Amino acid sequence: MTTDETADVVVVGGGxxxxxxxxxxxxxxxxxxxxxxxxxxxGGVPRHSAHLGYGMRDMHRIMAGPAYAAAMRTxxxxxxxxxRTATTATDWTGATSLQTVNRHGMSNxxxxxxxxxxxxxxxxxxxxxxxxxxxxxxxxxGSLQQLTTIHHGQPGTRAVIVGAQHVSFSAVLTLQHxxxxxxxxxxxxxxHQTYAPLRxxxxxxxxxxxxxxxxxxxxxxxxxxxxxxxxxxxRIDCDTVVFTGDWIxxxxxxxxxxxxxxxxxxxxxxxxxxxxNRVGVFAIGNMVHPAETADxxxxxxxxxxxxxxxxxxxxxxxxxxxxxxAEAPVAWVAPSRLGEPGTAPGGxxxxxxxRLTPSRTVAVTxxxxxxxxxxxxxxxxxxxxxxxxxxxxxxxxxxxxxxIVSLQP
Amino acid sequence: MPEPDDLPYDVxxxxxxxxxxxxxxxxxxxxxxxxxxxxxxxxxxxxSKANTAILHTGFDAxxxxxxxxxxxxxxxxxxxxxxxxxxxxxxxxxxxVAWDDEQAAALPGxxxxxxxxxxxxxxxxxxxxxxxxxxxxxxxxxxxxxxxxEHIIDPWGTPLAFAREALANGVSWLPNRHVTKLxxxxxxxxxxxxxxxxxxxxxxxxAAGLHSDEVHALFGLAGFTIRPRRGELIVFDxxxxxxxxxxxxxxxxxxxxxxxxAPTVFGNVMLGPTADDIDDRTATGSTRAGIDxxxxxxxxxLPALIREEVTAVYAGLxxxxxxxxxxxxHDREFRYVCLGGIRSTGLTASMAIAEEALALVAACGLExxxxxxxxxxxxxxxxxxEAFERPYQVGASGDIVCHCERVTHDEIVxxxxxxPPATTFDxxxxxxxxxxxxxxxxxxxxxxCSIAAESSGRPMSDWMGAP
Numbered sequence: 001m002t003t004d005e006t007a008d009v010v011v012v013g014g015g016x017x018x019x020x021x022x023x024x025x026x027x028x029x030x031x032x033x034x035x036x037x038x039x040x041x042x043g044g045v046p047r048h049s050a051h052l053g054y055g056m057r058d059m060h061r062i063m064a065g066p067a068y069a070a071a072m073r074t075x076x077x078x079x080x081x082x083x084r085t086a087t088t089a090t091d092w093t094g095a096t097s098l099q100t101v102n103r104h105g106m107s108n109x110x111x112x113x114x115x116x117x118x119x120x121x122x123x124x125x126x127x128x129x130x131x132x133x134x135x136x137x138x139x140x141x142g143s144l145q146q147l148t149t150i151h152h153g154q155p156g157t158r159a160v161i162v163g164a165q166h167v168s169f170s171a172v173l174t175l176q177h178x179x180x181x182x183x184x185x186x187x188x189x190x191x192h193q194t195y196a197p198l199r200x201x202x203x204x205x206x207x208x209x210x211x212x213x214x215x216x217x218x219x220x221x222x223x224x225x226x227x228x229x230x231x232x233x234x235r236i237d238c239d240t241v242v243f244t245g246d247w248i249x250x251x252x253x254x255x256x257x258x259x260x261x262x263x264x265x266x267x268x269x270x271x272x273x274x275x276x277n278r279v280g281v282f283a284i285g286n287m288v289h290p291a292e293t294a295d296x297x298x299x300x301x302x303x304x305x306x307x308x309x310x311x312x313x314x315x316x317x318x319x320x321x322x323x324x325x326a327e328a329p330v331a332w333v334a335p336s337r338l339g340e341p342g343t344a345p346g347g348x349x350x351x352x353x354x355r356l357t358p359s360r361t362v363a364v365t366x367x368x369x370x371x372x373x374x375x376x377x378x379x380x381x382x383x384x385x386x387x388x389x390x391x392x393x394x395x396x397x398x399x400x401x402x403x404i405v406s407l408q409p
Numbered sequence: 410m411p412e413p414d415d416l417p418y419d420v421x422x423x424x425x426x427x428x429x430x431x432x433x434x435x436x437x438x439x440x441x442x443x444x445x446x447x448x449x450x451x452x453x454x455x456x457s458k459a460n461t462a463i464l465h466t467g468f469d470a471x472x473x474x475x476x477x478x479x480x481x482x483x484x485x486x487x488x489x490x491x492x493x494x495x496x497x498x499x500x501x502x503x504x505x506v507a508w509d510d511e512q513a514a515a516l517p518g519x520x521x522x523x524x525x526x527x528x529x530x531x532x533x534x535x536x537x538x539x540x541x542x543x544x545x546x547x548x549x550x551x552x553x554x555x556x557x558x559e560h561i562i563d564p565w566g567t568p569l570a571f572a573r574e575a576l577a578n579g580v581s582w583l584p585n586r587h588v589t590k591l592x593x594x595x596x597x598x599x600x601x602x603x604x605x606x607x608x609x610x611x612x613x614x615x616a617a618g619l620h621s622d623e624v625h626a627l628f629g630l631a632g633f634t635i636r637p638r639r640g641e642l643i644v645f646d647x648x649x650x651x652x653x654x655x656x657x658x659x660x661x662x663x664x665x666x667x668x669x670x671a672p673t674v675f676g677n678v679m680l681g682p683t684a685d686d687i688d689d690r691t692a693t694g695s696t697r698a699g700i701d702x703x704x705x706x707x708x709x710x711l712p713a714l715i716r717e718e719v720t721a722v723y724a725g726l727x728x729x730x731x732x733x734x735x736x737x738x739h740d741r742e743f744r745y746v747c748l749g750g751i752r753s754t755g756l757t758a759s760m761a762i763a764e765e766a767l768a769l770v771a772a773c774g775l776e777x778x779x780x781x782x783x784x785x786x787x788x789x790x791x792x793x794x795e796a797f798e799r800p801y802q803v804g805a806s807g808d809i810v811c812h813c814e815r816v817t818h819d820e821i822v823x824x825x826x827x828x829p830p831a832t833t834f835d836x837x838x839x840x841x842x843x844x845x846x847x848x849x850x851x852x853x854x855x856x857x858c859s860i861a862a863e864s865s866g867r868p869m870s871d872w873m874g875a876p
Binding site for chain 2: 038039040088101102103104105106121124126127129131132133136139142146147150151153154217218220248252255
């Protein structure tokens with residue numbers, strides 16, 4: 001039996017972005033805000049990331065992941081957000097209507113706006129096409145952290161970590177906490193991609209060698225991992241392999257709804273007001289910028305709430321959207337569509353590069369017009385975002401050519 | 410449950426792949442004392458778990474061969490049986506795609522061959538028709554041949570359904586027994602396994618798949634040698650499923666059926682298999698060369714497929730021999746039935762091979778008396794087919810635990826408790842689809858592990874495979 005109900009806004013995904021959006025929507029006076037969360041508890045990835053580093057930009061204090069997730073849940077409950085846990089949005093039944101399923105069966109929920117905040121996952125070993133045996137002991141940071149933090153399970157004793165970006169060092173901490181030694185970190189790039197202090201606090205402190213310019217070419221061990229072979233021919237004995245940080249947005253529901261996916265990062269292509277091409281449907285959080293820290297996602301949620309409320313009050317949706325094109329070595333830019341009003345969320349545009357580059361200068365051009373040109377703060381390093389100001393958006397031609405974001409020598 | 414040594418079984422089936430399980434099921438319908446024995450801890454965990462999951466019409470078999478006859482008969486039997494027990498069959502049909510004039514010229518001959526195999530529904534069509542049916546095909550299609558009854562089937566549920574029914578009808582399940590010795594003592598055979606245990610039986614059925622020649626040799630017999638043929642397969646994300654309506658087959662060569670692109674009943678798309686003749690019977694790892702070769706072929710057949718995410722890469726070993734046909738024989742003196750050289754068509758032919766085995770068991774001198782139809786218990790497996798109703802859609806099966814495949818809590822518990830129970834992650838995957846999805850456990854592996862530990866009474870570390 002299918003039941004039907006209505007809401008003002010349905011948020012799909014109860015992680016930092018989704019909860020922050022829901023809290024802010026309630027704060028702006030939107031009456032019925034429902035969050036659909038497929039896990040048994042809302043809070044998202046921070047729930048199983050036990051180390052410190054959460055809450056800096058949004059809560060202005062430093063917390064561990066589980067405490068941050070708990071604080072978000074408490075705020076949402078206090079704000080009167082209706083959180084439906086263990087409930088999955090399976091499909092669209094109308095422009096802004098969704099089919100949901102939980103242990104009691106199916107229902108439909110009809111809203112005036114839908115906010116997608118379904119997050120990202122790490123590409124597992126298979127998606128990365130790493131050959132070899134399929135023995136146990138191969139993780140992603142996500143599965144590793146759930147095992148140790150939520151289910152108190154034990155990984156092995158000698159781990160190889162694939163990747164050397166922020167999340168990879170987070171995996172080092174998780175393993176260390178579980179008394180598993182990281183015997184090597186492997187990255188195809190020529191250096192690690194995290195901040196020097198974080199590297200020193202984790203891998204440096206525990207003398208973890210970072211093997212650069214290398215990939216894992218094969219995994220050995222039929223029943224359980226025994227070793228890996230690197231692309232330089234070196235064999236490393238290990239009983240645990242953790243693939244870290246190759247992010248892919250969880251875009252299934254978006255694609256089922258014919259929402260345009262950005263070819264660069266594979267998340268929904270949103271405009272400067274978090275709007276997708278589907279009328280009444282917004283997308284926020286790490287699914288539109290894979291992947292940032294939880295506090296950045298939460299700020300997304302807050303900014304998006306204003307755009308959603310404006311839509312509820314004045315239902316107008318842009319029909320044409322100028323694209324922001326990332327030109328190599330820029331890997332992606334978010335948002336990647338120009339929408340009215342022509343201001344960026346939080347006033348800034350986020351971008352990443354796909355390789356190490358000597359260039360420090362970013363240029364934004366539309367046709368022959370240079371809209372912005374400058375040196376952003378922070379290093380241009382793969383797997384790390386930088387932002388540039390978005391004030392130039394008001395000067396862009398909303399009916400004009402593609403806007404190109406590139407690096408200048 | 411091992412029987413006491415002084416009470417021999419009537420029949421012991423060595424090997425619990427899809428063929429051995431089908432044989433055990435049919436034997437369980439007779440007044441016989443039967444055991445199903447395997448070196449592995451679970452049924453269907455060797456070659457049977459890693460095939461292309463196609464329900465073959467046998468259109469391209471060698472006319473007049475045993476394989477042709479058994480595939481054709483097996484197709485009928487399995488098509489009738491599957492829906493009664495919950496094995497998903499999706500009636501997709503297939504299309505042979507010719508990519509040049511030479512291949513196109515071979516199609517009428519293949520249609521005639523299909524006719525000689527008793528299959529008359531194949532039809533040769535022009536390129537325009539092929540593109541109309543499969544608009545996502547790459548450029549360069551020259552012609553095609555439609556095989557409307559070449560369907561797809563759940564390869565995991567099939568051996569499980571056979572085994573479950575066999576066990577429900579009194580067959581003993583003897584896992585973890587790697588057979589090391591077969592010794593004739595008077596009118597029985599003593600089967601010794603590496604753990605030191607022995608089983609006595611009046612008749613042995615060899616369904617040991619990749620190791621069937623080794624079991625054969627334990628009787629001192631010769632006649633065939635298994636030369637494993639490794640097939641690597643790539644499974645693509647469910648979001649790729651709309652790219653094709655039916656299985657896309659290449660025009661076959663002498664060596665193999667070639668690389669195909671097929672939908673799976675689980676809602677994914679499969680690309681493969683490669684065909685490497687190798688010596689190592691345990692080499693089920695994938696290789697860089699194999700993956701690269703498949704991607705190159707896939708890019709030509711269905712270009713849009715390669716842009717989708719890969720869900721799984723695996724390799725299966727086909728039990729090829731130096732002979733082109735199945736090696737089904739019996740030895741009346743040893744009371745021994747050999748079901749060797751069953752290649753990738755074995756899934757389709759399994760129930761017909763079981764009929765053949767039953768007749769040979771009788772030919773070995775065992776008295777085969779069927780049980781009364783009313784006394785045979787039927788069992789069910791969970792439908793794993795995406796095209797049919799699954800437990801999460803019905804409700805009352807607990808929370809969804811595996812989100813990619815939408816597997817509920819109660820399904821995981823059932824996988825770990827119903828006979829024969831799953832003993833590994835892989836066993837849970839084959840019974841439920843849990844962990845078989847796009848995230849490969851990013852979200853749910855720890856939760857699945859925790860439920861498995863609780864419902865089986867075995868520690869978490871057993872399930873994680875931690876050292």
